[in-house]
Amino acid sequence: MAEGSSRPCGGSDDSLEGNPKKKCRRDQTPEDGEQGTLKNCKRMQNELKTILEKSSQKLSQFLPVISQPGAREGILYLRNRLISLKPDILMDPIYIGLFGSTGAGKSTLLNAIIDKNFFLPVSGSSACTSCVVQINTSRSKQHEAKIHLLTDEEWKDELKGLVALVDPSEDSEDNSERSEAALKISAIYGKGAENKSYEELCRMKPIISIPPSRCTIFRETTAEELSDKMCPYIRSPTIAAGEMTEEDRKMQIWPLIKNVEVTLPYSQVIPEGVVFVDIPGTGDFNSKRDEMWKENINKCSVIWVVNSFQRILGEKIHEMLLREGMKAFQSGMCRDISLVATKSDDLNLEEYRWEKKKKNINKHDAILERNEAVKQEKSRMIKKKLEEKLPNDLEVVHKADLVYTVSAREYWQKEILSKEETEIPKLREYVRKFYIKQKRNVLMDHTMEAITIFSLIWSLRANKHAQYQLAKRNHLREIIVQKIADLEKDIKECFLPIEQPLKEGVEEAKKSYKAAIRSILSRNHGYQGYHQTLRAVCLKKGVYASRTFYRIDINSSLAQPIYEKIDMNFGKVFRIQMGTCSTLKTCLDAFKEAMQQKLQEAQIKLMADNEHKLAFLKQETDFIVAEAEKLVLQKKAEIYQSLVVSIQNDLLLCYEEAAAVRGQQAYQRMQTILSNGIMRAVESGMFERAENSMREHLQNMKEQITKKLEEDFSNMLSLAFCPWDQLDGKLPDLQNEFLNINFIHKTLQSATTS
Known part of the structure; x- marks a missing residue:
């Protein structure tokens, strides 16, 4: 302007x-x-x-x-603050995670959402996506895919575990973990490589071509061309050795793939800046990919737990995934979660007519009737779990749409359901509204x-007389130091609601840990070779993502009784975005209000001739407190996970000993080592150490908050009360810019309240 x-x-x-x-x-x-x-x-x-x-x-x-x-440093500071305000706000990504078990239909759903049928690989007979895939749009006319590979060090770290799982001295019973490990090794080093030692494999040259940059990039003019190029890289292998096609040979690099980033040209169906993340349901054997799995869940603002309609009606895997997703409310950026039931058109009409005693109902009406019934049933289940885990003031606890019943097939074919009835447009509308609001x-x-x-x-024009400015600054500094000391006491009291549940959780964990051990070590799976799965768990320090048995996490299972006790109060304390009466945000808000009041009082004594100085100090106080809130958001995941990390550290030697077991009755010996090891750790105070670890993390956060506030307020005062005598009458005229920004802000405020 x-x-x-x-x-x-x-x-x-x-x-x-x-x-x-x-x-x-x-x-x-x-x-x-x-x-x-x-x-x-x-x-x-x-x-x-x-x-x-x-x-x-x-x-x-x-x-x-x-x-x-x-004065020069002050002007530089202000100029750099203006420059640092990122202008492309709409480009900052908002992550929406599609979180589900293999074969749930995430890729098919995502293809419908972005309006590109068969873009991501789908299969009617087997699971396809083998890694985290991100999809976003840009103003570029090209379709681009970046295939990121593990570094050499990351692959060798995984290779050690893979070799342990295919130890030739072990019996040759059929086992999914062993078979997958052998498939990964042979894909990279060739047939028979699965029988070699780790040292031999490290000396071997891979049979596949690995780009030095550890990244393969495809750029094509059409979605179809890009899909043809990238799909072999993100599909899980489904072929037996000796039956490879040319496309199958391209797929041999799949064990090295870390993640895939796809960028599509701008489309009106999805706002630019929305990033969809196709997240496998259980994590990964590779430490780096499993770490990325957790990071992707935690950075998502929205999580859709995706599962097929029949699995939702039968299996309970979606409930496990919902629990995993809800952890992101405590430790991540998640603000909303929903259950998305795919393949909602998959209905046997004759069975439905018989079951519901409705002989004349047609398939269209039967599908919609069943969808509505499942929505109500699963919404009650999810709402109950949300109310158990999360503070009542969260919007997600009260929202109407907790369950979506979608059909990607009918979205394209329109044989039975209209596009609107497939609920694909409804999900798109939700994404756009969420994006606009944020x-x-x-x-x-x-x-x-x-x-x-x-x-x-x-x-600044009013800042004259150095001694006078120094006196005003020192007066306000004394006030601020006192208020920060008061805040420190308030934060300590704010953490008190976690104290008793933490103690109770430790006592409960000490009572129930044997049952947790039995549920993991002694269950009758009905599959051969579970000892290899258990070895994989031990090789990965108590956490393993199994395709057969889903995610196994001994550390989290042992900590679960503590989490069940603290979850509600932890959410209340750290729910920065909402601010209930018992949250940490309330403490910071109270501190901010007290500061604003003290600044108002100081106006009479110190700044009677300068209303703009008071306005700046108040607004900068808001900014400084907001920065403290960001610190809380960054640290809360570390605090929440401190229990699991402490337990894992206590059991590392136990895991190493169990992972090294070979020979006859390996499974029984691993069970014994783990059971005895966990029992000894509990008796020596494992849960109490985990409790103390969380307390230490809480104490560290309190100290970091107060230290940051002290530094930021000191900088604010030094800037605000620096004598500017030399600048009197020379400062650039920014009044018009100031008025224009005020107008933009008021317009935004008006739109938000309306």
């Missing part, structure tokens, strides 16, 4: 929600309305970018005329931060 304009930036004829008259058109779709909203967001973002660039340029041009050291809030935060900076610049 040019300086001196008679109308503030953004104009009064265009609101964030678009032109109301356009909404009345009969042919307008929800996508059109949301596209209008996004267009206005983009316009305001661009206007903000222009204002920030002009303002930082003015400050840069002003720097050469300043010689006073303190981006609008972030845009508001950025405009508020810019206003903070302009407020200070506005107030």
Whole structure:
């Protein structure tokens, strides 16, 4: 916006929600309305970018005329703050995770969501996706896929475990873990390599071509061409040795694939900046891929637990996945979770008619009737679990749509259900609305931060007389030091609700750990070779993602009684986004309000001649507290996982000893080693050490918060009360920019409240 304009930036004829008259058109779709909203967001973002660039340029041009050291550093700080405000807010990714077991239909669902049938590999007879796959859109006209491979060190770390699983001295009974390990080794080193030692394999040259960059990139003009190129790399092998096609040989690199990033040209069905993450349901044997598995779950703002309709009606795997997903509320960025039932059109009409005593119902009505019944049943189940684990003030606990029943097949074929009845459009609409809400809030935060900076610049002209400024700064510093000391006490009290449940959880864990051991070590699986699965668990320090037995985690199972006791209060304390009366956010908010009150009182004594200085100090206080809240978000996962990490560390030697067992009755001997080892660890205080570890992490967080606040407020005061005598009458005129940003912020506020 040019300086001196008679109308503030953004104009009064265009609101964030678009032109109301356009909404009345009969042919307008929800996508059109949301596209209008996004267009206005983009316009305001661009206007903000222009204002920030002009303002930082003015400050840069002003720097050469300043010689006073303190003043120069201050102007540099303000200019860099303006530059650091990321202008492309709408490009910051929002992750939506599709989390489900193999064969659940995640890839088929994702193909329908992005409106590209058979883009990701799908199979009617076997599981396909073998790694984490991310899909996003960009303004590029090309379709791109980046195939990231494990480093040599990461692969060799996995190779040790694979060799242990295919030890030739072991019996040759059929076992899925052993078979998969042998398949991985032979895929990389050739037929018969599975019988060689780790040292021999390390000296061998792989039979496949591995790019030095450990990354293969495909760029194609069409989705079909990209799909043909990338699919062999992200599909699990389903062929037996000796029956390979040319495409199968391309697939031989699959054991080395870490993750795949796919970028598609911009499409109206999905906003630019939304990243879909296809997450395997259980993790991975490879330590790095399993670490990425956890990271991907924790960075997702939305998690869809995906499973096929028949499995949801029968198996309980979706409940296990829901529990895993709900952990992201405690330790990650998750704000919403839903169950997505795929293949909702898969119904035997005659059986349904007989079961429901409805001889004349047609398939269309039967599908919709059954879908609604399953929605109600599973919604009650999910709501109950959410209420048990999460604070009542969370929006997800009360939301209407906890379950979606979708049919990707009918989305394309439209033989029985309409597109709307497949609920694919409903999921897209949810994604767009969630995206718009999040981006609008972030845009508001950025405009508020810019206003903070302009407020200070506005107030600088009044900073005269060094001794006077120093006295004012010292007076406020004493107030702030006292308030931070008060906050430290409040944070300590804030953690108290976790203390008693933590103690109770430890006592419960000491009582129930034997049952947890039995459930993992002594269950009758009905499969041969479970001792190899157990060896894999031990090789991976108590955690293993099995395709047959799903995710096995001894450490989490032992810690589960503690988590069941602390989960509710932990959520209340660390639910930074919501702020109930007993959360850590409430402590920080109370501290912020107390600071604002003290600054208001100081206005009378210290800043009666400078309203803008008070406005800056208040707004900068908001910013500093918001930065402290970010610290909480970064650290809460570490605190939450401290119990499991402590237990795992206590049992490392036990796992190593069990993993080394070979020969006859290996399974029974591993059971004994693990049972006795866990028992000794419990008797020596394993759960108490885990309890103390969480307490230490809580104490460290309290100290980090207070230290950060002390440093940030000290910098704020030094800047705000630096004497600017030399600058009087020379500061650049940024009044028009200040007014324009204020207008953008008020427009955003108005749209949000409406």
